[in-house]
């Protein structure tokens with residue numbers, strides 16, 4: 401996770417989501433800026449966590465205001481071999497995703513499921529009915545020093561779509577500072 405510390409930018413983002421304006425699934429290219437700042441230790445009794453304080457913002461190409469943001473923490477529990485990301489998106493949703501990884505892993509996956517009391521997902525009352533997020537999964541791959549990619553899938557049961565919406569996002573980020 402130390403390899404991820406810094407300030408990052410990437411303009412190869414691709415979002416696939418159900419668009420309420422268009423009533424169909426739409427692909428949106430985006431650029432992104434992410435900040436990951438190391439902190440720790442955090443002690444939960446004998447549990448020791450180190451982490452990265454993070455925020456990210458994604459813009460449709462050519463637009464001034466971001467269309468997606470996240471705020472949260474990436475965490476590492478070395479004894480349990482767990483990587484975690486707890487974050488919130490400003491739709492009124494919070495996620496704690498986690499997974500198992502080796503300390504020197506260059507790729508790892510974190511998952512969350514709705515109704516789990518550990519790696520879970522919470523949505524506000526409106527979204528829980530209209531666009532219920534049931535699963536989240538993200539795979540992070542450090543491709544080289546100063547380059548990492550992520551690929552994520554958010555499963556949404558949507559009132560306006562038959563079947564599950566596979567809302568996916570991916571990007572490649574390059575360190576610009578830090």
Ligand code: HEM
Nearest residue numbers: 415417418419420421458468489493495531533536554569
């Ligand atoms: C880079 C990451 C992401 C981007 C760029 C993004 C972007 C979008 C876009 C463009 C929409 C369609 C909104 C509309 O037209 O109505 C959407 C919908 C949605 N997203 Fe994301 N999203 C991302 C990640 C996430 C994550 C991580 C979650 C939750 C864990 C999430 C939850 C949702 C939900 C619940 C909706 C449906 C809202 C509705 O239909 O009312 N998204 N997202």
